[in-house]
Amino acid sequence: MGGPLEPPELRMFLESLSPGELLSGTVAALERFGVFVALDDGPDHPVFPGVGLITIPELSWLRIESASDVVAVGQRVTCEFLAFDTWNAEARLSLRATRPDPFQTFADRVVVGQELPGRVTKLIPFGAFVEVAKGIEGLVHNRELASAPVAAPEDVVRLGDEVTVVITDIDRERRRLALSRRRAKQGDRRRQP
Numbered sequence: 001m002g003g004p005l006e007p008p009e010l011r012m013f014l015e016s017l018s019p020g021e022l023l024s025g026t027v028a029a030l031e032r033f034g035v036f037v038a039l040d041d042g043p044d045h046p047v048f049p050g051v052g053l054i055t056i057p058e059l060s061w062l063r064i065e066s067a068s069d070v071v072a073v074g075q076r077v078t079c080e081f082l083a084f085d086t087w088n089a090e091a092r093l094s095l096r097a098t099r100p101d102p103f104q105t106f107a108d109r110v111v112v113g114q115e116l117p118g119r120v121t122k123l124i125p126f127g128a129f130v131e132v133a134k135g136i137e138g139l140v141h142n143r144e145l146a147s148a149p150v151a152a153p154e155d156v157v158r159l160g161d162e163v164t165v166v167i168t169d170i171d172r173e174r175r176r177l178a179l180s181r182r183r184a185k186q187g188d189r190r191r192q193p
Helices: 008-015 102-108
Strands: 022-030 034-039 052-055 076-085 090-094 115-124 127-133 136-141 162-171 176-180
Touching: 052 076, 102 127, 102 136, 115 136, 127 162, 127 176, 136 162
Parallel strands: 052 090, 136 176
Antiparallel strands: 022 034, 022 076, 034 052, 076 090, 115 127, 115 162, 127 136, 162 176
């Protein structure tokens, strides 16, 4: 069942697309949830400013606050077609799929057991996130924060602290990095207040 007043030429166009296909267009509108793209080859959409939609997570491999961190209205983009959203009669697109994944690039040049400098970016009840390269963060679990047991991460580190960590696991599929501060031989530098 189609969504909003779907013209037959729009459905025919969307049904002709294959996942992985590259499509070019112009950014038509920035929204809280993503970006509408007016595709070069596609017909107009009866409701939305473009027939393609890139959701916020599909804009960039890095964590971003809003679509304007990556694109602007009027900008030309080439995206990968993901799927035909039959409810909204639009093409779901990915901009990040056309760019190298910085996590995989990072994972190619490091090994488990390697020491790295990093900066504490976030504290959560069971550990701390440490950024070890631009946009690459790993979790240091409470049990890996210090040699003595740690009840809360703020007992041993603060946001912004420069720390030395050891890579304990690289999960390429889930794009996750496990780190240990306890196993590092180097010292830390506390952020000056």
